[in-house]
Amino acid sequence: MRVLGIETSCDETGVAIYDRQQGLLSNQLYSQVKLHADYGGVVPELASRDHVRKTVPLIQEALAEAGLQASDIHGIAYTAGPGLVGALMVGATIGRALAYAWGIPAIGVHHMEGHLLAPMLEANPPAFPFVALLVSGSHTQLIAVTGIGEYQLLGESVDDAAGEAFDKTAKLLGLSYPGGPMLERLAQQGVPGRYKFPRPMTDCPGLEFSFSGLKTSVANTVVYTDANNYQTRADVARAFEEAVVETLMIKCRRALDLTGFQRLVMAGGVSANQLLRTSMDEMIRQRGGEAFYARPEFCTDNGAMTAYVGMVRLQVGTQASLAVTVRPRWPLEELLALDA
Ligand code: AMP
Numbered sequence: 431m432r433v434l435g436i437e438t439s440c441d442e443t444g445v446a447i448y449d450r451q452q453g454l455l456s457n458q459l460y461s462q463v464k465l466h467a468d469y470g471g472v473v474p475e476l477a478s479r480d481h482v483r484k485t486v487p488l489i490q491e492a493l494a495e496a497g498l499q500a501s502d503i504h505g506i507a508y509t510a511g512p513g514l515v516g517a518l519m520v521g522a523t524i525g526r527a528l529a530y531a532w533g534i535p536a537i538g539v540h541h542m543e544g545h546l547l548a549p550m551l552e553a554n555p556p557a558f559p560f561v562a563l564l565v566s567g568s569h570t571q572l573i574a575v576t577g578i579g580e581y582q583l584l585g586e587s588v589d590d591a592a593g594e595a596f597d598k599t600a601k602l603l604g605l606s607y608p609g610g611p612m613l614e615r616l617a618q619q620g621v622p623g624r625y626k627f628p629r630p631m632t633d634c635p636g637l638e639f640s641f642s643g644l645k646t647s648v649a650n651t652v653v654y655t656d657a658n659n660y661q662t663r664a665d666v667a668r669a670f671e672e673a674v675v676e677t678l679m680i681k682c683r684r685a686l687d688l689t690g691f692q693r694l695v696m697a698g699g700v701s702a703n704q705l706l707r708t709s710m711d712e713m714i715r716q717r718g719g720e721a722f723y724a725r726p727e728f729c730t731d732n733g734a735m736t737a738y739v740g741m742v743r744l745q746v747g748t749q750a751s752l753a754v755t756v757r758p759r760w761p762l763e764e765l766l767a768l769d770a
């Protein structure tokens with residue numbers, strides 16, 4: 431079975447083709463980062479318009495890259511949520527309509543299930559069960575995963591997502607959008623330990639996160655220190671990064687203790703962060719467990735993860751009706767287990 435995946439939930443147009451036997455055959459990505467940079471964040475209407483421009487050409491590119499024709503595709507998967515409603519509608523409409531025209535099944539994929547299963551695209555995929563830490567621009571969640579579609583939410587952020595905290599803090603430090611990778615680069619020049627920010631909600635039991643106070647601590651520090659000094663900004667960035675990383679590690683350790691699972695999967699844009707990866711590796715190694723991440727380009731939004739989830743779900747016969755439906759909000763726990 432060969433599935434074409436279309437991802438348009440936010441500011442990246444991703445199209446990929448996944449073959450059950452051969453794996454990923456093509457992977458096309460167009461990022462709208464430059465388009466939104468002037469505004470300091472994603473402008474939903476501009477995002478939708480750019481998806482309209484890019485989706486069909488990228489589908490043609492993906493077919494050409496794999497040396498395939500429409501008749502070689504057995505199913506189409508599109509991101510149906512969560513995400514920006516207009517942006518989702520573009521991919522869903524094109525995906526659903528193409529599948530109808532080509533006479534093949536279509537399926538709407540949950541974007542966070544895509545992120546969660548992205549490490550399955552790698553040579554050494556994780557076995558079930560595992561604890562998943564989803565850290566993206568919109569989500570910070572710890573999930574107990576016992577199979578495909580078997581997701582139990584253990585805890586999540588009560589306010590800002592980890593990626594959102596990175597983006598907002600980057601803005602405070604005068605960095606441009608998207609802030610996460612820029613802040614990481616600045617933090618690499620920072621002296622560890624010069625500033626120390628709180629590790630929010632680590633003193634109380636539980637697996638919830640809160641990152642909005644951390645951003646305020648940085649805002650106050652920036653006001654009271656020499657924020658125009660490059661080294662000071664780098665030191666503040668480093669301290670912020672360390673606070674987020676340590677907070678995430680403490681909660682992951684707790685989730686592993688609670689579930690008794692040995693494996694940790696980290697997914698979503700923030701999991702591309704090097705300090706987070708090396709710190710998590712070290713923590714997991716000390717416990718005798720195993721950590722799994724997707725390669726950096728599959729941590730952020732992409733069509734490959736959408737095609738993969740589509741393939742997994744289409745091959746057991748699940749498919750969308752002819753109606754084009756998207757869900758801007760869609761709890762991961764509502765997904766059906768694969769064998770349900
Ligand atoms: P996603 O929502 O999964 O597409 O991921 C995008 C989010 O990940 C944004 O908030 C980015 O700032 C954040 N991000 C991407 N790369 C990094 C990085 N290297 N370090 C920290 N955050 C990152």
Ligand code: MG
Nearest residue numbers: 541566730731
């Ligand atoms: Mg995403």
